Each structure stands twice: as structure tokens, then as C-alpha cells.
Amino acid sequence: MENRVPAVRMSGITKTFGSVVANHDVSIEIQRGEILSLLGENGSGKTTLMNMLSGIYCPDSGQIEVDGKEVSIRSPKDALSLGIGMIHQHYKLVDVMNATQNIILGLKEDKYDLKAASGRVREICERYGFDLNPEQKVYDMTVSQKQTVEIVKVLYRKADILILDEPTAVLTPQETEKLFDVLRNMKKDNKAVIIITHKLNEVLEISDRVDILRAGEFIGSLKTSETTAQEMTDMMVGHAVALNIHRPEPKNPVPRIKVSGLTVRSEEGLLKLDDVSFTANSGEILGIAGISNSGQKELLEAISGLQPVESGDITYISPEGQATSLIGKDPLDIQRLGVALSFVPEDRLGMGLVGNMDMTDNMMLRTFRKGRGLFVDRGTPKGTAQKVKDRLEVVTPGLSTPVRRLSGGNVQKVLVGREIASAPSVLLTAYAVRGLDINSSYAIYDLMNQQKENGVAVIYVGEDLDVLLELADRILVLCGGKVSGILDGRKTNKYQVGSMMTTLGGGEAK
Amino acid sequence: MNEKKKGPIAHIVKRPDISLKEATAIRAGAIVLSILVCALVTFLLTGDDPLSVFRTIWEGSFASERRLWVLLQNVSILLIISLAMAPAFRMRFWNIGGEGQVMMGVLATASCMIMLGGKVPEPVLIVIEIVAAIAAGAIWAAIPAFFKSRWNTNETLFTLMMNYVATQLVAYFIIIWESPRGSGKIGIINQQTQAGWLPQIGEYKYLLTVVVAAALTVFLHIYMTKSKHGYELAVVGESERTARYIGIKVGRVFIRTMLLSGAICGIAGLLMVGSTDHTMTTTLAGGRGFTAVMVAWMAKFNPIGMIFTSFLLAFLGKGAGEVATQFGLNQSFSDILSSIIIFFLIGCEFFIQYRIVFRKEAK
Structure with a gap:
């Protein structure tokens, strides 16, 4: 088994951007029928390395071999002709077209036969267990469905080496499960799959092998079955870190921000927040969970005065007990009133x-x-x-x-x-640890907790449910701009929150 | 491994930040190269000796004291207009209406001299002139800023169009005030009385312009680096969203900064009419409103750097003009030479940002 020719071998790859060394002498390889995780903190050069494999960048030095033959990949088209396809973090789809149209876009086929193409798309979906309607328009799709289109697009082009860049970043736990099932099917079909990630539990769950990068350098390759989260973290960070988040009990919480019946429309007139009501207390961390774009941004922007409000009220209660309405004030007014919002x-x-x-x-x-x-x-x-x-x-x-x-x-x-x-009395944060490495994330959590202990009302919009569940005292779950529920952070679990994110009130919990 | 595919012959790599020394060397190299190409072009087209071309470029500015003063006056006016461009460009407000703003300053000054000359005391006239020129330039610049902040109109097109309006206004008033009748132009205004002429420092006709330019350079340097206004406009330029987020009123900063830009352009117009030319023509600004964009850009909007870039462009411009005259060629030829030089100057910026890596020959 060890002497098989690898599907891809990258050796001695170096790439610099100005004075920044993104990759230095990195060598990795992957076999067919294998799922490889590329693990590393942000800025460790994972995406850059894969961009070189998919033809977006050209390495400064080093070699790439596909099936044992040295190749030069100058463009994504070159990569695809070698069977290498990458699914990027930001999807590139045309909203007004349906799935099939997006999938065949740019292909030079003999004739434009949408029906036949749809048939082939369906075939691919059945083979790997994708849940996709080829005729559905992209603007009607959820993030997860859009991702599916991107993956099928690559498979349709007969790629057998797939690279996925942080595929689970935008998915709910349930959707992640589905994606992993699909990836396992691909593995059975003898495809080589590389996923870029910094989530340890996912690495353990899905991959056969994990390659770890740190600061642009290759650190080591581990068999997933023979490693632990702690070992991987240590390699990723370079030294040992503790993995649990401290959560002190809130000290005499009193209401600091009261939101009632808040409704916000976007410039295009879309309903972004619908009758949202809640209270944020001092000395407490209120976590806000939701699939991306469920109104988190609008909520924080409305409180800090950046977003016009259609109806409803936001009241700030100062530590001295004075109540002030924040509606209709611009960010500077809010600052000048002595209302300290940090966003x-x-x-x-x-x-x-x-x-x-x-x-x-x-x-x-x-x-x-x-x-x-x-x-x-x-x-x-x-x-x-x-x-x-x-x-x-x-x-x-x-x-x-x-x-x-x-x-x-x-x-x-x-x-x-x-x-x-x-020195705020209300601290609003959105994705405060997005893209942060483990060390810095913990530094930020500590800071949040310090603020909480100083009596600040912290509102924390987060993406990582594991963290949210360990950090927040209460969790407000948004679903399509509505409040799906407010949960006690100490008494709930990931699946309850996950199902409330997708269904109002959390109807069909897993 | 004979069928091995080769990588691209050369690819472009972003440079790490290079030292000022290297950057200066690249720019100096570009100037030398551009002069060599100019010499070659001159030689090929006219058969003249390239060395004498260089000498002529030099003589264009330094052959006599008078020429040196003219050069200094040119540099100063160009510098003043460039200084006016700097704050707006730092704010990423693409004001290419410097030409029109200068012309409005010219028109305001000339009209004060013509309408009020001899009717009010001299010091009062001069004060009115100064205020009028500054106000005219400022208002002309603030109009596009107002529309941009209100309705988000495109400032590039708007300021460009305002140039034509200004030039045509000047043309209109030239016909009204033409003197002598039928000549289609305005001669020297108030030649006998010198009413409304700005005072001359000692016996140096051009010194006032130079002094004003120096003062404005210092002022803008401090304004852009030390003042709250300067900080605000830098934030707006870097990221409008960040500016809104911290509560800067972006529209107000647009208007305020353009008022300043226009005012400085107005001063340039005032100096041209009131201090050196004492007349008004439609070509008085002579495209310097546009050249100034380049001066400001090449100096990265740094007022001190603009002293050098405006000097360079004015010097090369004079030199190119001199080559055209000396070798009996027309004005278009000097335009060709200026363009070659500017092409190299701007082109070399690419090599400051990037370098080209050639494929190493495989063994």
C-alpha cells in the first residue's frame, strides 16, 4: 500500500507574497480513495498551498506531480484537465440560473442540451447521495444547497481530486453530517479528497490522514485513527494549550439593553429582522446563534445605530438606571450620549x-x-x-x-x-474569533469573560456552536430574522440549537 | 522526462517593501531611460545630435536668470494646483476638475480687476479679489461634492464636465470684455493704473507666487498629517464603511475637503492673473489641472514630495518645449517628448511594486 503512486505529490513548494512567506518548502501527498485533512491555524498557508494545486497561483519553487508525472498547472483550467477541482469558500454562482445551468456554465460541449445535462447531474447526485434538484434556481437555495451545486459542478467536470476549503464553516451540524456522508461516498468511489479546516472534531470524524501546517511550514502527517485532538492542537499551535473555556456565573445581572418588536428591512426591502424581542443583561454573555445571514448583522447594526429600524424599540439602561431609546440616533449620537457600544x-x-x-x-x-x-x-x-x-x-x-x-x-x-x-458598558461582537488561531481565540474568550465580570453586557454572535455552548450564559437563536428561542447555555446542546437554527422553534430535533 | 511541461517563461512577483534608496534608483533609472529614448526619437526623426538634445533640455530652464525665474513660477503654480488635488485624492475623491477650479479663480480675479479697478481703493480691491478668487474656486469644487454626498453621483465625470463649463464661461466673458474691440481677446488688464495687480516683492515679479506656494506646502503638510480634518479624510479614503462606523459624516467631509481643494485652485488662478499674466485667456490653466493629478499621484499625495515631482515635470516640460524650438520643430514634437518621459515615469511604478522572475533554465 505504501508504494502506490500517490494521486498528487507536492514537493518542496515555496510561495511568497512580498515579504510574507505563505509556504516554505512544503511537501504533501494524497492517495486515491483517501480523505486528507489539511489542518492549520489561519495564516498557516493551507489555502495558498491548495490554490497552487488548483492553478490559481504559481509556486515560486517546488514540484507538483499528478499520478507520478510532473505537471505545470498554470490555470484552473489546467488543473481541471488533470482532474483537480477546488470548491472555494466563496461560491461563484449565477443567482438567476438554475443548478444545471450553473453547472454547465463555461463548458464547451458540442451542443447545449439542458435535459441531458440535468440527467447527468441527477446521476451524479444519486451516485454520491447529494440532495439537489437540478431545476432549482440558485436564488432559492440555502447555503448548503449552493455548496452542493459547487461540488457537483466539479464532479461534472470529471474531477477525481477534490479540494474543499473550509466546507463546514457555513453549515449547521445536520448539514455537516450530510456533507460528510457524501464525502465518504466519494472516498468509496476511489476519489482523493482534501479538506482544509481548522476544526479538530471534524478532522477526527471524517479524514483518514491529517497533514498539519504551521506558519507556512509542513509540521507533520498523522493517521487520524492514531491521534487525539490534544496532539493535533499541540502540533498546530506549537505548544500545549488547555481546551476548555472558563464560564463564571453572572453576578447580579440587571437589564442593560431591551429590544422589543424590532423589525428591520434591507435596502432592497427584504425583511431582515422580524419582531425580535429580548433583553441583554449586565454581567452576562448573551450568545447569538443562527445560520449565516439570519439577521445577526442587522441586529447588531441596529443597536449601534448603523441600520435604520422600521419598527420596534431599543432601550439602553445605563448603570445608573437611566433609560434612553436608541432608535433614530446615529453612531456618534449613541457614543456621545454616554452609551458605550463596542462593535x-x-x-x-x-x-x-x-x-x-x-x-x-x-x-x-x-x-x-x-x-x-x-x-x-x-x-x-x-x-x-x-x-x-x-x-x-x-x-x-x-x-x-x-x-x-x-x-x-x-x-x-x-x-x-x-x-x-x-471601557464599554455594552460590548457587541460579531464573529470575534473568526479566523483566529486557538491561542488567540482563548485570549479573546478571556477578555469577554473579564468584561462580563466587570458588569458589561456582552452580546456575542458566534459561528462555532461548541464555543457558543461553552461561553454564553444564554443563547438567542435566530432563524430567518425571527427569534427561534432563547436557551440557557448551561442546559442545552448542539443539536437543540442546530435544529432551532433551521426550523423556527426547533420542530424536528435530531 | 523529456516531455516534461515547462512553467511560464516569466511571472510577476510582488516585491517586499523596498527601501527608499532602491525606489529612487528605479525612478532615476526611468528618467535616464526616458531621456535616452527621447534622444533616439529626436535623432531618428530629425537626424540631430542626441547630446545637443540633452543640452537643450537643460538650457530650457537654466540658460539665463530669466528662464530660471520662469521655471520657478511654473513649478510654483503647478505645485499649488497639485497641493489642491492632494487632500481630495487622499480621500479617494477623484477630482479631475482642477482645471475648471483654476479657471474660475482666474475669471473671478479678472472680473474684479475689470469691474472694480479704479472704483475702490487699491487695498480693498485686492482683498475683494482674493476673497472672490478663493470663493469661486471653492464653490466650483463643492458642487460635485455636494451631489456626490447627496445622490452619490460620479465625481470623476462631474468634475470633468465642470471644466468645460468653466472654460466656456471664461470664453464668454472674454468676448464681453474684449479689448481692443474686435481682437477677440483681453489685453493686459489695467496696464496704466495697475489697479488690482498683486504687489511685487522687491524687483522679483515671480517671487510672490513662489512664497505662496511654499507657505501652502507647509500648511497642507500639517493639515494632512497632524489635523483632525486630515485624519478624517484619510479614514474616509481608506474605507467609507469604517468612517461611517465610527461616526464620521462622510458627505460633510467630502464637501469640506473639496471646498479646501477648490479654494487652493482659486489661489492659483488669482496668482496667474493678479501677479504674473495680468490677462485672461481660455488656455491660461494650460492643462495644468490635469498635470497636477500626475504630480500629486507620483508623490503619493505627500506635499513635500510634490515639490520634487512638480519641479521634475515643469523642468522636463520646459526642456521639451526648448528642444522643439531649437531644432525648428513644432509644439507637437515637444508633446511627444513630454509624453515619452511621463510614460517612463509612470511605468516605473510597476517595477517598484513588482518584479519579474524569469524561469531558471532546467538542467
């Missing part, structure tokens, strides 16, 4: 930070208006920046390095650090 937006660089500015200038975003006079004071923010850098262990060449040059995790630390530095 970590979903896309950190697009909205929370300025990529081309350094840490000091980014700290200043919150405080530059302070003081009279025409000139900005850079001294105080510089102190803040230094403090954030020390406390959160931000890895940066210096305070004057533009934050866009930092890795994703460090950018996030800068943002969260700044928000916390403003």
Missing part, C-alpha cells in the same frame, strides 16, 4: 479598521475627536496601542506597521483590543 464588525478590515494605517492611528478611530483644537493627539492612542499589543500579544513588527500587513488573527486582536479599551 466588532463581521469583516474587520472592511469596517472596523483602516488597513493602510498603523496600530496607533487605528486606535485613534475611537478617540480622535477628544479634546478641543484642530490637531489630533497621537500620544494617548499610542499608549493604548502599546497596551493592546502587550496584553493581547499582537505579533507585529512595530506600532507603525500598517495593520493590513498583520495576519488575520492579529488584526482581530487589534480590533477587539480597541473596542475593549474604550
Whole structure:
């Protein structure tokens, strides 16, 4: 078995972007009939490595062999002709077309025969157990169905080496199960499957072998059956970390934010939040769960004044007991009222930070208006920046390095650090640990807990249910813009939350 | 392994940040190359000696004291207009209406001199002139900013169109005020009384312009790097969403910054009419509203850097003009030479960002 020719062998691959070394002398291989997990923290070079295999980038040096033959992959088309297909994190589908049309888009077949194509799509679906209607329009699809279209698209092009980039990031636990069944069927069909991930439980569940990358370097290859989550974490991070999240009991919680009957429409008039009511208490972490795009963003933006509200009310109750309505106030008014909302937006660089500015200038975003006079004071923010850098262990060449040059995790630390530095009484965070490595994630959880113990009302929108269940005191589940239920974080489980995310009230629990 | 497929012959790799020294070397190399190509083109088209072409470029600016002063005046006006472009461009507001904003300053100054010359005391006239020129430029620039902040109109097209309106307004008033009658142009305004002429420093006609340019450079440098306004407009330029998120009123910053840009353009117009030319023509701005975009861009919107880039472009422009005259060629030829030089200057920026890696020959 060991001397079979591998489906893919990448050896000595190096790729640099400017001064950033994304991959350094990485070598991996995968056999047919095998599922390989590519594990690593964010910024460890997993996606870059796979992008070179799928023809998006060209390696600076190193060799790629497919079935023992050295190849040069210059474009995704080259990759496909070698049977390599990649399913990216961001789907590239045409909304107004149906599944089949999207699948055959760009193929140069002899004639355009939609019926025959649909037939073939159906055949593929049956063979691997996909749940897909070839005639369904993409705009009607859930995220999971869109992913299915992307996978079938690659299979339709006869790919037998599949790469999936963080395929479960947007799926519910139930949908993840389904996807894994499909992957197992592919494995039986002698295809080679590579999944990029940083979720350990999934690695253990689905893959045969796991290759670990750290900071662009290949660390090691393990047989999944012979390893543990702890061992993989240690290899991924480079040193041992504890894996449970601390959750102190809330201390005398009192209502801080009251939301009642909140309804929000998007600019296109779509209902984003529908009659949402809840209370967030001081000294408590309120987790918000939901499939992506169920109204989480709109909810946080409405509270912080960035999103116009159609009806309903949001009331802020200050620590002194004074109630103020936040409706109709812009973000600056909300700040000036003494209502301190700290908001970590979903896309950190697009909205929370300025990529081309350094840490000091980014700290200043919150405080530059302070003081009279025409000139900005850079001294105080510089102190803040230094403090954030020390406390959160931000890895940066210096305070004057533009934050866009930092890795994703460090950018996030800068943002969260700044928000916390403003000493808020309500802390709103969306995906605060998105893309963070384990170490930084735990640093962030600690910070949330500190805020909670200081009597701050923390609202935490999260994607990882395991974390949400361990961190939050209460969990509000959103489903299609409505409140599906509010659960006690200590008494619920992943499947209850998961089913409430997909069905209002959680009808058919697994 | 003979049938082994080869990789692409060359591919482009992003550079790590390169030192100022290397970047300067690349830019200097580009200038040298561009001059060599200019010499070659001149030689091929005219058969003249390339060395004398270089000498002529030099002489265009430095042959006499008068030429040096003209060069300084050109640099200063170009620098002032470029400084006006900088804050808007830092804000990613693509203002290409510098030409029109300057022309409005020209029109305002000229109209004050013509309408009020001799009717109000000289100091009052000059104050009115200054205010009028600044206001005219500022309003002209603020109109597109207002529409952008209100209805999100495209500022590039809007400012461009405003140029034509301004130029035609100037053309219209030239006909109304033409002197002598029937000449279709305005001669030197108030030649006898010198009413409304800006004061001359000592015996140097052009010194005032140079001093104003220097003062504005310092002012803008401080404005952009140290002031709250400068910080706000940088944030808006980098990310409008971030700016909204922290409560900056983006529309207001657009209008405020364009008022400043327009005001500075107005000053350029004021200096041209009031201090050096004392007349008004439709070509007084002479495309410098556009050249200024390039000056600002090449200096990465850094006011101090613009001193060098405006000097460079003004010097090369003069040199190219001189080559055309000396060798008995027409104006188009000097345009060809300027364009070659600018092509190299802009093109070399690519090599500062990226380098090209050639495939190593396999053994």
C-alpha cells in the first residue's frame, strides 16, 4: 500500500507574497480513495498551498506531480484537465440560473442540451447521495444547497481530486453530517479528497490522514485513527494549550439593553429582522446563534445605530438606571450620549479598521475627536496601542506597521483590543474569533469573560456552536430574522440549537 | 522526462517593501531611460545630435536668470494646483476638475480687476479679489461634492464636465470684455493704473507666487498629517464603511475637503492673473489641472514630495518645449517628448511594486 503512486505529490513548494512567506518548502501527498485533512491555524498557508494545486497561483519553487508525472498547472483550467477541482469558500454562482445551468456554465460541449445535462447531474447526485434538484434556481437555495451545486459542478467536470476549503464553516451540524456522508461516498468511489479546516472534531470524524501546517511550514502527517485532538492542537499551535473555556456565573445581572418588536428591512426591502424581542443583561454573555445571514448583522447594526429600524424599540439602561431609546440616533449620537457600544464588525478590515494605517492611528478611530483644537493627539492612542499589543500579544513588527500587513488573527486582536479599551458598558461582537488561531481565540474568550465580570453586557454572535455552548450564559437563536428561542447555555446542546437554527422553534430535533 | 511541461517563461512577483534608496534608483533609472529614448526619437526623426538634445533640455530652464525665474513660477503654480488635488485624492475623491477650479479663480480675479479697478481703493480691491478668487474656486469644487454626498453621483465625470463649463464661461466673458474691440481677446488688464495687480516683492515679479506656494506646502503638510480634518479624510479614503462606523459624516467631509481643494485652485488662478499674466485667456490653466493629478499621484499625495515631482515635470516640460524650438520643430514634437518621459515615469511604478522572475533554465 505504501508504494502506490500517490494521486498528487507536492514537493518542496515555496510561495511568497512580498515579504510574507505563505509556504516554505512544503511537501504533501494524497492517495486515491483517501480523505486528507489539511489542518492549520489561519495564516498557516493551507489555502495558498491548495490554490497552487488548483492553478490559481504559481509556486515560486517546488514540484507538483499528478499520478507520478510532473505537471505545470498554470490555470484552473489546467488543473481541471488533470482532474483537480477546488470548491472555494466563496461560491461563484449565477443567482438567476438554475443548478444545471450553473453547472454547465463555461463548458464547451458540442451542443447545449439542458435535459441531458440535468440527467447527468441527477446521476451524479444519486451516485454520491447529494440532495439537489437540478431545476432549482440558485436564488432559492440555502447555503448548503449552493455548496452542493459547487461540488457537483466539479464532479461534472470529471474531477477525481477534490479540494474543499473550509466546507463546514457555513453549515449547521445536520448539514455537516450530510456533507460528510457524501464525502465518504466519494472516498468509496476511489476519489482523493482534501479538506482544509481548522476544526479538530471534524478532522477526527471524517479524514483518514491529517497533514498539519504551521506558519507556512509542513509540521507533520498523522493517521487520524492514531491521534487525539490534544496532539493535533499541540502540533498546530506549537505548544500545549488547555481546551476548555472558563464560564463564571453572572453576578447580579440587571437589564442593560431591551429590544422589543424590532423589525428591520434591507435596502432592497427584504425583511431582515422580524419582531425580535429580548433583553441583554449586565454581567452576562448573551450568545447569538443562527445560520449565516439570519439577521445577526442587522441586529447588531441596529443597536449601534448603523441600520435604520422600521419598527420596534431599543432601550439602553445605563448603570445608573437611566433609560434612553436608541432608535433614530446615529453612531456618534449613541457614543456621545454616554452609551458605550463596542462593535466588532463581521469583516474587520472592511469596517472596523483602516488597513493602510498603523496600530496607533487605528486606535485613534475611537478617540480622535477628544479634546478641543484642530490637531489630533497621537500620544494617548499610542499608549493604548502599546497596551493592546502587550496584553493581547499582537505579533507585529512595530506600532507603525500598517495593520493590513498583520495576519488575520492579529488584526482581530487589534480590533477587539480597541473596542475593549474604550471601557464599554455594552460590548457587541460579531464573529470575534473568526479566523483566529486557538491561542488567540482563548485570549479573546478571556477578555469577554473579564468584561462580563466587570458588569458589561456582552452580546456575542458566534459561528462555532461548541464555543457558543461553552461561553454564553444564554443563547438567542435566530432563524430567518425571527427569534427561534432563547436557551440557557448551561442546559442545552448542539443539536437543540442546530435544529432551532433551521426550523423556527426547533420542530424536528435530531 | 523529456516531455516534461515547462512553467511560464516569466511571472510577476510582488516585491517586499523596498527601501527608499532602491525606489529612487528605479525612478532615476526611468528618467535616464526616458531621456535616452527621447534622444533616439529626436535623432531618428530629425537626424540631430542626441547630446545637443540633452543640452537643450537643460538650457530650457537654466540658460539665463530669466528662464530660471520662469521655471520657478511654473513649478510654483503647478505645485499649488497639485497641493489642491492632494487632500481630495487622499480621500479617494477623484477630482479631475482642477482645471475648471483654476479657471474660475482666474475669471473671478479678472472680473474684479475689470469691474472694480479704479472704483475702490487699491487695498480693498485686492482683498475683494482674493476673497472672490478663493470663493469661486471653492464653490466650483463643492458642487460635485455636494451631489456626490447627496445622490452619490460620479465625481470623476462631474468634475470633468465642470471644466468645460468653466472654460466656456471664461470664453464668454472674454468676448464681453474684449479689448481692443474686435481682437477677440483681453489685453493686459489695467496696464496704466495697475489697479488690482498683486504687489511685487522687491524687483522679483515671480517671487510672490513662489512664497505662496511654499507657505501652502507647509500648511497642507500639517493639515494632512497632524489635523483632525486630515485624519478624517484619510479614514474616509481608506474605507467609507469604517468612517461611517465610527461616526464620521462622510458627505460633510467630502464637501469640506473639496471646498479646501477648490479654494487652493482659486489661489492659483488669482496668482496667474493678479501677479504674473495680468490677462485672461481660455488656455491660461494650460492643462495644468490635469498635470497636477500626475504630480500629486507620483508623490503619493505627500506635499513635500510634490515639490520634487512638480519641479521634475515643469523642468522636463520646459526642456521639451526648448528642444522643439531649437531644432525648428513644432509644439507637437515637444508633446511627444513630454509624453515619452511621463510614460517612463509612470511605468516605473510597476517595477517598484513588482518584479519579474524569469524561469531558471532546467538542467
